[in-house]
Amino acid sequence: MTTQEFLGKKEFTIHTQTVSESCPSNIALIKYWGKYENQIPANPSISYTLNHCKTNTSMEFIADETFSVQTFLSGNEEVKFAEKIEKYFKNIEPYLPWILKGKYIIRTENTFPHSSGIASSASGFGAIAKCLMKLDEIFTGEITEEHSLKKASFLARLGSGSACRSLYNGLVVWGTSDEVAGSSDLYAVKYPDSEIHEIFRDFNDWVLLIHEGQKSVSSTVGHGLMKTNPYAERRFQEARENFVPMKEILKSGDLHQFIKLVEHEALTLHAMMMMSDPAFILMKTGTLEVINKIWDFRKETGLPLFFTLDAGANVHLLFPSDNSKEKITTFIERELLLHTQKNGVVKDIMKF
Known part of the structure; x- marks a missing residue:
């Protein structure tokens, strides 16, 4: 069309x-x-x-x-x-x-x-x-x-x-x-x-409100800065290439590779911001602390808690609605909420 x-x-x-x-x-x-x-x-x-x-x-x-x-x-x-x-x-x-x-x-x-x-x-x-x-x-x-x-x-x-x-x-x-x-x-x-494998059809997205104020740089400005970013063309190509493994991951239900790809995409987004001219950083100290705690938790438990980021400081915590959910939510409430402003969290799901 x-x-x-x-x-x-x-x-x-x-x-x-x-x-x-x-x-x-x-x-x-x-x-x-x-x-x-x-x-x-x-x-x-x-x-x-x-x-x-x-x-x-x-x-x-x-x-x-x-x-x-x-x-x-x-x-x-x-x-x-x-x-x-x-x-x-x-x-x-x-x-x-x-x-x-x-x-x-x-x-x-x-x-x-x-x-x-x-x-x-x-x-x-x-x-x-x-x-x-x-x-x-x-x-x-x-x-x-x-x-x-x-x-x-x-x-x-x-x-x-x-x-x-x-x-x-x-x-x-x-x-x-x-x-x-x-x-x-x-x-x-x-x-x-x-x-789409059934494991990806019932997912949780809990958004940790690390920073609730106005962003220092708007998304419109951020998009515009990609026009002069020396790494932009390679980034655009990488995103196109990532659809190849994503297609296979979604069909097979390979949660390990899904986690790897989604987190890489999130960090790449923020890397592009840091390599813009002028450079800008939207992540906060709490963002980084949460990411490191997620990685440690996953290494210690093997449970599928992972993250993605939008163009801001807040962290989207992603995890499936399976028998690991209770242990994951307990960890979030005990260890990750303390990095938010006012224990702020928005709980949502992606179910279809």
Whole structure:
């Protein structure tokens, strides 16, 4: 499916309407870091979609009023976010020709704390894109579920790259890869469940809130710095190459190799930050202490507790929901929570 196929060509009749949608966040296993114009990823990525950490959004469209956007986050008006959404809506007008023909009041709430290391931009733009597709269906007539999801993923990508992966449950791929049939730079696709071993279908993600404040460098700036990073091209190639072992790992259920690859990807992401110009470090002392304790715990017990990191200090603790879960959670609560701010942890699962 090409960009041309997402262009809005149908006749439409608009009227005042309110819709609501919900969208989860996701955590990448093979990381996306670096992009080209129009939110095209420099390398493919694969992520787990979370089950509990979601953005719930209602969108009131008031027809025939001057185009404007009002946004409320947990009941508080957010003017800067409204300006960002106005710009976003103007950018996607070619794909939704009715979008600038009214006023919007958008109310949104997250089920997880702000600045928690869980991508609220992914769940937020995912929910907005789903609301827009609901309106599009109302205004332009019938649309297939498959096309609606693909177009929602396409639109979400133009707001926040990783948001396109949040439209599907389970494991999701964004970016063209020879290893994944139907994969695209324009939207995400669901990784086939039939190719995933059952051990990877019921996983825990506990996010340790090492640092709950604003990041010193935004992800947008971080992506931009990859343009001058001397190691960028090799990194992009490595991510493409990592889909080869990942495909085999997911099919065979090789948890040992899964752990090795996921942790390597997380550390590589932060290595790219450290090798940017200017360089920046988002990990904190607590991040490193947790990583070392995880490695020691795994060496001593052989239990499959491991980590991944987003572009921040907080640590995503990953472990399967099998008979090792009780010992792992006891260790987390006794040894790792003390490295967080205020014993902060967000508990989620990836189950499909």
